[in-house]
Amino acid sequence: MTFEHxxxxxxxxxxxxxxxxxxxxxxxxxxRGGHSRAILARLSPAGRLTVFDKDPQAVAVAQALAAQDARVTVRHEGFAALAALPPASLDGILLDLGVSSPQLDDAARGFSFRHDGPLDMRMDPTRGVSAAEWLAKASVAEMTEVIRDYGEERFAASIAKAIDRRRQTRGPVRTTAELAEIVAGAVKTREPGQDPATRTFQAIRIHVNAELEELQQALDASLSVLRPGGRLVVISFHSLEDRRVKRFLQAHARPTLDRRLPMLEPPPPRWAEVARVRPSAAEVASNPRARSAVMRCATRTAAPAVAERGERGCG
Structure with missing residues (x-):
């Protein structure tokens, strides 16, 4: 099947x-290569584009593109592998976080409560532990922590206990519809227009794919692999991701004095031109999945300087 993105x-x-x-x-x-193709359109024959993805379906599309365009290098791995690239070798990094529309819309991937399918949720179904496997073994305390911290779900404990009761009486949770039904029975109230399972599905997906840990690794790596003047651009779709990106950029844009060593000068800023962008009203109207997107960007500094910050555009 073909899914639109x-x-x-x-x-x-x-x-x-x-x-x-x-x-x-x-x-x-x-x-599905939307950003990559737009980047390639602006590169000369001497330019290069390295693409990362954990999803085998996305990698297949990328490899087809690379077969037609020698400027493209494909890596079947997550963007935490940025750390393996040579220091100061890149002019720009784009990270478009979260789950894609084809992943959400394909019931076989198990990402969405809107389509019944096997409870998988792995970005790369060939590696790691699926959501069903994790839920079959996790303790109530572990499930509570994940659903609370990664889903910001106030009913996390009730949901975890409900999953545990289900395991004891009817066996492991195996499908997205089963999990959504359990969550709906455990959540007492929910914001208008939001499915009760939204936060729980997000939390389990983030945990299964170690998304926040990988994001932090990539952010840290960007400091070494970007050349002076290189650009970091990150698009996030929920507050946990955006908060981590924001704090990372702020921490390195305006380093603070170490109170334990007051005689030392604070380190020079490592980011300048830190900025934030939201989708236009027109884009949100035509693509509702854009409504929660936040883009942050910054320039890798070349030397000590006063970093600029603001809410203007990234261009």
Whole structure:
């Protein structure tokens, strides 16, 4: 089956990279290649694009593109592997976080409570532990912690206990419909227009794929692999991701004095031009999945300087 994917903040993200025709860029989440193709359109024959993705379906699309375009290098792994690239070798990094529309819409992937299917949720179904496998073995305390911390779900304990009761009486939870039904029975109230299972599905997906840990690894790696003047652009779709990106950029844009060593100068800023962008009203109207997107971007500094910050555009 073919599933449609509409790239969020396509033009804004590519503009934010400030592409140099002969530069080397990374698309850390290839998906269906919307951002990658827009980047390639601005590169010269000497330019290069390295793409990462854990999803075998996305990798197949990327490999087909690479077979037609020698500028493209494909890596079947998560963007935490940025750390393996040579220091100061990149002119820009784009990370489009979260789950793609084809993943959400394909019931066989188990990402969505809207489509009944096996409870998998892995970005790469060939590796790691599925959501069903984790739920079959996790303790009530572990499930509570994950659902509370990664889903910001106030009924986390009730949901975890309900899953445990189900395991003891009817066996493990195996499908998305089963999990959604359990959550609906455990959640007392919910915001208007939001399915009771939304936060729990998000939390389990983040945990199964170690999404926040991988994001932190990639952010840390960006400091070493970007050249001076290189651009970091990150699109996030929920507050946990965006908060981590925001704090990372702020911490390195305005380093603070270590109170334990007051005689030392604070380290120089490592990011400048830190900015934030939201999708336009027109984009949200045409693509509702863009409504929660936040794009943050920054420039890797070359030398000590006063970092600029603001809420203007990234371009």
């Amino acid at each position: 509409r790239t969020v903040l396509l033009n804004e993200a590519v503009e934010a990279l400030r592409i140099q025709p002969d530069g080397h860029y990374v698309d850390g989440t290839f998906g």
